[in-house]
Amino acid sequence: MRVGILGATGSVGSATLDICRRFPDRFRVTALAARSNGKALLALGRELQAEALCLTAPGEAFSPDPETRFYRGTRGLLDLVETEQVDHWVFASSGTDAIEALVQAIRLDRDVSLANKESIVVAGPWVLPELRRPDQLRPVDSEHSALWQCLHGEPTLRLRQLWLTASGGPFRDLPLDRFDAVTPQTALAHPVWRMGPKITVDSATLVNKGIECIEAMRLFAQPMEKVGALIHPRSQVHGLALFQDGSCKLLLSSADMRLPAAAALAYPDRLPLLDQGFDFPGPEVWDLRFEPVDPIRFPGFTVACRAGQEDGPYPALLVGADEVAVEAFLSERIPFFRIAAVLDQVLSSYDGPAPASLADAVDLVEQGRRKARSLCGMSEEVRPR
Numbered sequence: 038m039r040v041g042i043l044g045a046t047g048s049v050g051s052a053t054l055d056i057c058r059r060f061p062d063r064f065r066v067t068a069l070a071a072r073s074n075g076k077a078l079l080a081l082g083r084e085l086q087a088e089a090l091c092l093t094a095p096g097e098a099f100s101p102d103p104e105t106r107f108y109r110g111t112r113g114l115l116d117l118v119e120t121e122q123v124d125h126w127v128f129a130s131s132g133t134d135a136i137e138a139l140v141q142a143i144r145l146d147r148d149v150s151l152a153n154k155e156s157i158v159v160a161g162p163w164v165l166p167e168l169r170r171p172d173q174l175r176p177v178d179s180e181h182s183a184l185w186q187c188l189h190g191e192p193t194l195r196l197r198q199l200w201l202t203a204s205g206g207p208f209r210d211l212p213l214d215r216f217d218a219v220t221p222q223t224a225l226a227h228p229v230w231r232m233g234p235k236i237t238v239d240s241a242t243l244v245n246k247g248i249e250c251i252e253a254m255r256l257f258a259q260p261m262e263k264v265g266a267l268i269h270p271r272s273q274v275h276g277l278a279l280f281q282d283g284s285c286k287l288l289l290s291s292a293d294m295r296l297p298a299a300a301a302l303a304y305p306d307r308l309p310l311l312d313q314g315f316d317f318p319g320p321e322v323w324d325l326r327f328e329p330v331d332p333i334r335f336p337g338f339t340v341a342c343r344a345g346q347e348d349g350p351y352p353a354l355l356v357g358a359d360e361v362a363v364e365a366f367l368s369e370r371i372p373f374f375r376i377a378a379v380l381d382q383v384l385s386s387y388d389g390p391a392p393a394s395l396a397d398a399v400d401l402v403e404q405g406r407r408k409a410r411s412l413c414g415m416s417e418e419v420r421p422r
């Protein structure tokens with residue numbers, strides 16, 4: 038199978054590549070994309086003998102190998118997907134630039150593994166109706182992969198409730214009066230997962246979990262009332278699905294993004310990862326304790342869930358505003374506890390229409406960014422990555 042990976046130089050991209058390298062007879066990586074890290078992309082391209090590379094923001098010094106097809110700019114992502122003969126695209130880039138490429142991959146009837154949550158939260162109502170067949174799109178976000186696996190063969194009409202688990206991040210037990218001392222360094226120290234900086238801060242505010250509840254609402258076509266989150270510090274269970282007969286399925290595995298990447302790439306098969314030394318937390322260490330999310334400690338979760346409940350323009354505004362608020366926190370323009378307040382202000386101050394098209398939804402992301410920049414005292418030139 039010919040595989041293409043967008044976001045190949047990032048955390049999920051690396052997890053996906055690890056799986057592909059272990060099974061070279063099954064997966065041949067032929068196309069790779071990143072934003073600006075040309076050095077790492079070139080090295081990957083040479084190692085894997087990729088046929089095509091794409092950088093959306095190549096530096097001036099970047100020079101691709103002449104034997105490789107090279108695509109540049111955000112438009113390059115779309116051209117890459119349109120042109121390259123790839124069987125299975127993995128969307129593991131951060132942000133919203135790959136939305137059009139995602140739509141195109143689906144229209145071309147390619148298999149798609151989706152880690153990027155922003156695209157579904159912003160554009161799910163336009164992306165998902167394009168799907169040609171069941172399981173063409175395979176979730177890679179760990180909780181959604183878990184739920185996708187729990188829901189196989191289940192009539193979703195019989196579903197009562199979905200829960201996503203949340204580790205609680207680094208501040209799960211921090212005394213409330215110490216939140217004003219939170220620094221980027223402490224927020225980036227996730228207790229379980231090693232991820233890119235944006236999602237790591239989102240895990241600390243639990244905005245990630247609110248965004249993931251919206252992602253689940255869209256992917257599994259459920260009302261927001263049927264999607265919840267539970268704090269589960271060990272991150273052994275990733276998702277739970279309760280059915281109307283009182284049976285609940287849950288997926289338990291080690292906290293390792295290579296597992297959902299493998300489940301998505303190999304579906305409907307299962308790769309023999311245990312034979313390769315992968316860990317499985319045995320029953321003697323299972324910890325099935327779950328707690329509700331504390332809205333005082335995690336106001337960002339409440340704000341993000343409200344965006345999902347109200348839907349319309351709010352999920353796209355949330356994604357744009359959060360991108361900027363996290364960048365403002367990481368560059369020490371605003372304190373940690375202001376992130377949720379900025380999101381709340383951006384959503385509350387919007388009085389325009391709901392998006393009527395994909396282009397409208399993408400424009401709302403930009404409106405969310407713009408409003409958040411002004412609230413955070415950032416000029417237009419300071420653009421988040």
Ligand SMILES: NC(=O)C1=CN([C@@H]2O[C@H](COP(=O)(O)OP(=O)(O)OC[C@H]3O[C@@H](n4cnc5c(N)ncnc54)[C@H](OP(=O)(O)O)[C@@H]3O)[C@@H](O)[C@H]2O)C=CC1
Pocket residue numbers: 043044045046047048049050070071072073074075093114129130131132134135152153154155177178179230231232233234235236294422
């Ligand atoms: N990390 C994780 O465990 C999980 C992540 N996710 C989601 O997966 C996505 C990636 O997260 P993560 O791997 O942590 O992020 P990272 O910051 O580690 O990596 C981001 C990757 O995306 C690339 N990228 C960024 N912007 C663009 C762009 N405009 N065009 C093309 N490529 C781009 C980066 O390239 P460059 O290196 O050049 O900057 C890099 O390869 C996010 O949507 C995140 O929410 C979901 C579940 C778990």
Ligand SMILES: CC(=O)[C@@H](O)[C@H](O)COP(=O)(O)O
Pocket residue numbers: 178179180202203204205206230236239240241245246294
């Ligand atoms: C690995 C993954 O899927 C992340 O989205 C994860 O959910 C982050 O951890 P939290 O549970 O702390 O949000």
Ligand SMILES: [Mn+2]
Pocket residue numbers: 178179180181249
């Ligand atoms: Mn997740």
